[in-house]
Amino acid sequence: MPHNVAHFLAAQARRQPDGPAVRAPDGREAEGSIKYISRSFAELEADASAVAHYLSELGVCRGTRVLLMVKPGLDLIRIVFALFKIGAVPIVIDPGMGLRRFLKCVRHSRPEAIVGIPAAIWISRIFRSSFAGVRVKVTVNRGFSRKLLSDARGDAYPVADSASDELAAILFTSGSTGPAKGVLYEHGMFMAQVEAIRSQYGIGPGEVDLPMLPVFALFNPALGMCTIVPEMNPSRPATVDPEKIVRAIQQNQVSNSFGSPALWTIIARYCEAREVTLPSVKRILMAGAPVPPALMERMQAVIPNGEIHTPYGATEALPVSSISASEVLKHTAAQTRRGEGTCVGKPLPGVEVRVIEASNGPIESIEGSKVLHAGEVGELIVKGPSVTRGYDKLPEADARSKIADGEGHWHRMGDLGKFDAAGRIWFCGRMVERVLTQNGPLYTDCCEAIFNQHAKVYRSALIDTGGGHPAVVIEPEPGHYPSSEADKEEFCSELGQLARANAVTQCIERFFFEKSFPVDVRHNAKIHRLSLAEKYSMEN
Numbered sequence: 073m074p075h076n077v078a079h080f081l082a083a084q085a086r087r088q089p090d091g092p093a094v095r096a097p098d099g100r101e102a103e104g105s106i107k108y109i110s111r112s113f114a115e116l117e118a119d120a121s122a123v124a125h126y127l128s129e130l131g132v133c134r135g136t137r138v139l140l141m142v143k144p145g146l147d148l149i150r151i152v153f154a155l156f157k158i159g160a161v162p163i164v165i166d167p168g169m170g171l172r173r174f175l176k177c178v179r180h181s182r183p184e185a186i187v188g189i190p191a192a193i194w195i196s197r198i199f200r201s202s203f204a205g206v207r208v209k210v211t212v213n214r215g216f217s218r219k220l221l222s223d224a225r226g227d228a229y230p231v232a233d234s235a236s237d238e239l240a241a242i243l244f245t246s247g248s249t250g251p252a253k254g255v256l257y258e259h260g261m262f263m264a265q266v267e268a269i270r271s272q273y274g275i276g277p278g279e280v281d282l283p284m285l286p287v288f289a290l291f292n293p294a295l296g297m298c299t300i301v302p303e304m305n306p307s308r309p310a311t312v313d314p315e316k317i318v319r320a321i322q323q324n325q326v327s328n329s330f331g332s333p334a335l336w337t338i339i340a341r342y343c344e345a346r347e348v349t350l351p352s353v354k355r356i357l358m359a360g361a362p363v364p365p366a367l368m369e370r371m372q373a374v375i376p377n378g379e380i381h382t383p384y385g386a387t388e389a390l391p392v393s394s395i396s397a398s399e400v401l402k403h404t405a406a407q408t409r410r411g412e413g414t415c416v417g418k419p420l421p422g423v424e425v426r427v428i429e430a431s432n433g434p435i436e437s438i439e440g441s442k443v444l445h446a447g448e449v450g451e452l453i454v455k456g457p458s459v460t461r462g463y464d465k466l467p468e469a470d471a472r473s474k475i476a477d478g479e480g481h482w483h484r485m486g487d488l489g490k491f492d493a494a495g496r497i498w499f500c501g502r503m504v505e506r507v508l509t510q511n512g513p514l515y516t517d518c519c520e521a522i523f524n525q526h527a528k529v530y531r532s533a534l535i536d537t538g539g540g541h542p543a544v545v546i547e548p549e550p551g552h553y554p555s556s557e558a559d560k561e562e563f564c565s566e567l568g569q570l571a572r573a574n575a576v577t578q579c580i581e582r583f584f585f586e587k588s589f590p591v592d593v594r595h596n597a598k599i600h601r602l603s604l605a606e607k608y609s610m611e612n
């Protein structure tokens with residue numbers, strides 16, 4: 073099969089033409105259930121062809137850079153597959169990052185076309201200079217699909233015979249530890265990704281997925297899974313209404329769902345309070361930030377017939393490894409609670425992972441790195457068929473994050489971690505967020521796990537308040553923010569006891585409280601520790 077994931081959709085349309093491919097919410101039925109617009113695989117394939125004909129007539133062709141500013145849903149899926157069929161290059165940027173940062177990404181990636189909702193087209197008119205070079209603008213509104221479907225001539229649009237190393241898409245990172253960067257995806261990398269996900273999780277036709285990270289869902293049609301579009305704001309996932317998600321899961325007999333630990337915490341709280349279980353769910357994927365074992369335990373009780381998995385990876389390399397909740401709770405959770413980091417499982421087949429001595433500067437070739445032994449904490453680097461080769465026009469970032477190895481290359485994850493004797497990877501925190509104290513480095517994920525065990529702590533953040541002096545900021549569970557100085561003192565003294573009782577946190581003596589942490593725009597789960605550090609370094 074040629075290297076283009078659009079072929080998978082065509083194959084599913086032949087295999088299960090009438091099987092449901094997408095269900096997108098469209099208001100409510102009189103009795104309160106969610107009303108859906110549905111498309112079968114054959115219809116979706118026909119839609120993708122119709123969109124491809126339309127876009128190519130407007131001048132979008134193989135290699136055209138197309139900025140996508142469309143909300144998750146039926147239109148987005150149709151358009152993405154149409155672009156893949158053509159061999160055009162979709163550019164995807166998180167909408168939640170704020171206009172200024174968004175426009176910077178647009179200027180840098182120089183799209184030649186925009187396909188967007190009316191507000192997006194409007195932005196492109198007002199901020200014209202950021203969109204210089206755009207020669208095709210397509211407004212995606214209600215009329216878009218109506219027009220398309222009435223004009224559809226019914227002939228299939230042939231899928232481009234893309235080469236494995238041909239540019240397929242530019243996906244921006246969420247920019248948690250610096251400016252967001254456009255990651256160059258080649259067709260062969262997407263093919264490898266789809267195959268890795270299919271074989272790792274045994275995903276097959278007939279499954280029903282509710283994806284709470286839109287980009288993750290784009291390949292569902294390729295996997296033969298039906299996509300239920302969730303009712304949530306993609307630029308602020310953590311504002312999700314759990315009632316709507318639970319209702320969608322129950323109504324559609326959802327079998328698979330992906331979301332960040334922050335989202336699953338909201339859903340776990342809701343289900344526990346109402347004693348709701350979700351028996352249709354076979355598999356939950358949680359990623360984007362470390363998953364605390366306690367959350368796995370809580371969610372396991374909610375899905376009596378399912379298993380939870382934590383894939384580990386990044387925009388630049390996905391998936392790297394994976395572990396199930398059963399394995400975590402049986403074999404690794406106790407060590408996590410002792411401050412040894414979060415286990416993210418063994419590398420997936422075909423993915424190589426090494427732990428090397430951490431260094432801040434570029435590493436030109438693999439011979440210049442020192443491989444560490446099991447148990448030693450260092451930088452995690454990865455190599456494999458879905459590991460991207462570079463960023464879009466950012467040679468310095470390429471030099472900082474890639475290591476040449478003969479014909480191939482390694483990607484530096486920017487994360488610290490170690491291997492255990494069984495060959496499992498342990499995540500210890502992000503490299504730029506570690507705190508270099510007089511007595512050695514402190515790792516965020518290792519230290520925070522100690523404080524997260526306090527019943528009133530939702531999450532915590534290890535920060536450097538200046539000169540390697542550590543402190544921990546606490547986001548209390550809802551309703552437990554200390555309301556008086558006395559409360560604060562008592563809370564601090566309990567935290568101090570926890571710190572002293574554990575070797576890894578003994579030197580931590582200062583604590584601060586925040587009602588809600590600054591977090592990343594994509595998952596609302598990665599804590600922005602550097603901005604917390606900036607805030608509290610003033611108070612030194």
Ligand SMILES: Nc1ncnc2c1ncn2[C@@H]1O[C@H](COP(=O)(O)OP(=O)(O)OP(=O)(O)O)[C@@H](O)[C@H]1O
Pocket residue numbers: 245246247248249250251252253358359360361362363382383384385386387388414416485486487499501502592594598
């Ligand atoms: N299962 C997991 N457990 C722990 N951490 C995870 C897991 N999955 C992802 N992560 C974290 O998310 C990171 C990848 O995030 P992403 O690709 O969204 O880019 P980013 O880090 O937000 O962007 P930037 O590199 O600009 O800071 C990983 O390097 C890791 O730190």
